Amino acid sequence: MTSLFDPTDAGDLHLSNRIVMAPLTRNRSPKAVPNTLNTTYYEQRASAGLLITEGTAITQQGQGYADVPGLYTPEALAGWKHVTDAVHKAGGKIVVQMWHVGRVSHTSLQPNGGQPVAPSAITAQSKTYIMNPDGTGAFAPTSEPRALETAEIAGIVEDYRKAARAAIEAGFDGVEIHAANGYLLDQFLRSGSNKRTDSYGGSIENRARFLFEVVAAITAEIGAGRTAIRLSPVTPANDVFDPEPQPLFEHVVAGLPDDLSYVHIIEGATGGPRDYLQGDIPFDYAALKAAYRDKGGKAAWMVNNGYDRQMAIEAVESGNADLVAFGKLFISNPDLVGRLRADAPLNAPDQATFYGGGAKGYTDYPAQPKVA
Numbered sequence: 001m002t003s004l005f006d007p008t009d010a011g012d013l014h015l016s017n018r019i020v021m022a023p024l025t026r027n028r029s030p031k032a033v034p035n036t037l038n039t040t041y042y043e044q045r046a047s048a049g050l051l052i053t054e055g056t057a058i059t060q061q062g063q064g065y066a067d068v069p070g071l072y073t074p075e076a077l078a079g080w081k082h083v084t085d086a087v088h089k090a091g092g093k094i095v096v097q098m099w100h101v102g103r104v105s106h107t108s109l110q111p112n113g114g115q116p117v118a119p120s121a122i123t124a125q126s127k128t129y130i131m132n133p134d135g136t137g138a139f140a141p142t143s144e145p146r147a148l149e150t151a152e153i154a155g156i157v158e159d160y161r162k163a164a165r166a167a168i169e170a171g172f173d174g175v176e177i178h179a180a181n182g183y184l185l186d187q188f189l190r191s192g193s194n195k196r197t198d199s200y201g202g203s204i205e206n207r208a209r210f211l212f213e214v215v216a217a218i219t220a221e222i223g224a225g226r227t228a229i230r231l232s233p234v235t236p237a238n239d240v241f242d243p244e245p246q247p248l249f250e251h252v253v254a255g256l257p258d259d260l261s262y263v264h265i266i267e268g269a270t271g272g273p274r275d276y277l278q279g280d281i282p283f284d285y286a287a288l289k290a291a292y293r294d295k296g297g298k299a300a301w302m303v304n305n306g307y308d309r310q311m312a313i314e315a316v317e318s319g320n321a322d323l324v325a326f327g328k329l330f331i332s333n334p335d336l337v338g339r340l341r342a343d344a345p346l347n348a349p350d351q352a353t354f355y356g357g358g359a360k361g362y363t364d365y366p367a368q369p370k371v372a
């Protein structure tokens, strides 16, 4: 029987175990440049089967929060090279989560102080994290976005392609396309945020078009085996909504390449109830996976949101999942894999230090003494 602690392949990625560090925004990369503290943080957690970086903006237009890293300046790419080198030296594997926030941004973060972009000019009832002129950070309401012109969409697809190439050159083992949690690609998928009347709006097929164009551009550039995607069928994060998530997301997974590295599914409300409902009926995650597998999809299936040790063991042993991503537990347990293997006590995460700051609550969580 397959174990959570067994090695596995996710496309081109050969993983030493099936425990994944989920993408976690920490707001500790001023000027969007990864620094030595970030390197230490990822290096400490390199025993994960796979590390997924925090959301990383593909362009300044795609930047939605202060002090999150980017993938679009020479300085940021040099910073990421230090991170990937350190993780590889520690025996780990790491992919970068490629992020365009769309409307979940603020004019102070946008090129020339402009409006954020979105499928439609509908403001997200959400907040983002900005820097005040005095250098203090603060959460602020997101700014009103402008609707992208149809002709602009191809340019953003090209931005994703370029960022994927840059990621490989910065030493990443692959990329995860962030299509979850109410950010740009998810905004296009959901009818609540996408009111377009062109070929990118209206029907499910049209609302998924942009996502498929991004996937096609990235897989053509770096290969499907190094490309993954994150989806969140029912999350209400950042004010997204669709009354029929089941047909929408079954259409999405059925349109993904068979040979992707992995498909990453957030089950329920992100960081919240796993049984969260959007629409009238509970979401059927087994049917979602079947919609991918039945059409020939071979990518590893990764699950996330509120998993504990026993749930993760059962998810893999039952065949419901190939990989399980842990977020908060990796914040406070750099050696989570060893602790889960030994069923050892776990450090509790300190919510007060999740976002912003320095080493406290970031690189100062204790690892268990190495067993001789």
Ligand SMILES: C=C(C(=O)O)c1ccccc1
Pocket (backbone or CB within 6 Å): 024, 025, 055, 065, 180, 181, 237, 270
């Ligand atoms: C990248 C994020 C996501 O996917 O929800 C994020 C952003 C800010 C705070 C927490 C999480």
